[in-house]
Amino acid sequence: MKNKPPYAIESVDHALHLATLLQQENSLGVAEAAERLGVSRSTAHRLLAMLVYRDFAEQDADRRYRAGPVLRPGDATSAPVSLLRRAALPHLEALVAKQRETANLMVLAGTQALFVASVEGDQVLRVGDRAGRALPAHLASGGKALLAALSPGELAERYADAGDAVDLPRLRRELALVRKRGFALNDGLTEAGLTAVGMAVPAENGAPAAAVSLAMPSARFDRDLLPRWVAALSATTTAIEEALRPQ
Structure with a gap:
């Protein structure tokens, strides 16, 4: 069992949690992400925007978010x-x-x-x-x-x-x-x-x-x-x- 660190950085925890949700689920909208994380829509939108910037997420034409290249299965590089x-x-x-x-x-x-x-x-x-x-x-x-x-x-x-x-x-x-x-x-x-x-x-x-x-x-x-x-x-x-x- 993993315990939450005593000095957890909440914004980092939210971003990692959101990345996990995107990887596990088909897609998420801003409202759904906010509900799942227990944050405001504006906060969820900022988190998703940062994940898109770092290629952990992509936004579809329907404005929903899906897992980006970093999270999608693929051949891992063998380079050290x-x-x-x-x-x-x-x-x-x-x-x-x-x-x-x-x-x-x-x-x-x-x-x-x-x-x-x-x-x-x-x-x-x-x-x-x-x-x-x-x-x-x-x-x-x-x-x-x-x-x-x-x-x-x-x-x-x-x-x-x-x-x-x-x-x-x-x-x-x-x-x-x-x-x-x-x-x-x-x-x-x-x-x-x-x-x-x-x-x-x-x-x-x-x-x-x-x-x-x-x-x-x-x-x-x-x-x-x-x-x-x-x-x-x-x-x-x-x-x-x-x-x-x-x-």
């Missing part, structure tokens, strides 16, 4: 996330110091790109911290870089249940271009006004465990600067790969 984060952070910070744009580290889990570390740029207009979020891998730049390293069979297996949501032949063509170039682009696919360049961390054996992206407001994206960003990403991913090697 804590080791990846520890090895990558100094190099992400160095990348941001030189390029002044936000850098992200992500891993692949099923068909989702999970953001496990994020370092924000220092410009006033910048892409915010994405750590803890999950995005469709076939849309995110780092996700596409990781998908491009999969065998045709594994790619087909991951998207076997995607139906019309993902145009697999088109995705295969795009991933072939990613392999040829060595990097992937996300030009407003996951968020309007955001452009990102992604590259997988090199791997000696098998598919890479992680990818790095450099994300910026689309207004600042310049294709003439793309070679510079790609070179910076290449140096960063190589440095991370070296940091992950057994000493």
Whole structure:
């Protein structure tokens, strides 16, 4: 039997309880969530909005909430996330110091790109911290870089249940271009006004465990600067790969 901690943080408890309800039940409306938690509708709405922001929930067209990508069943990543984060952070910070744009580290889990570390740029207009979020891998730049390293069979297996949501032949063509170039682009696919360049961390054996992206407001994206960003990403991913090697 678990006892409630003596100094429980009520807002955290409500958020976790709500996440559990979303995972266990088909859907919830704001009024239902408020009733289940014993809070006001405004409080329930704020909690749900935060869960949506962190991808624990999604809102349907009928304004009801369902479990988001983080809570849905899927193939868990085999990447040692804590080791990846520890090895990558100094190099992400160095990348941001030189390029002044936000850098992200992500891993692949099923068909989702999970953001496990994020370092924000220092410009006033910048892409915010994405750590803890999950995005469709076939849309995110780092996700596409990781998908491009999969065998045709594994790619087909991951998207076997995607139906019309993902145009697999088109995705295969795009991933072939990613392999040829060595990097992937996300030009407003996951968020309007955001452009990102992604590259997988090199791997000696098998598919890479992680990818790095450099994300910026689309207004600042310049294709003439793309070679510079790609070179910076290449140096960063190589440095991370070296940091992950057994000493």
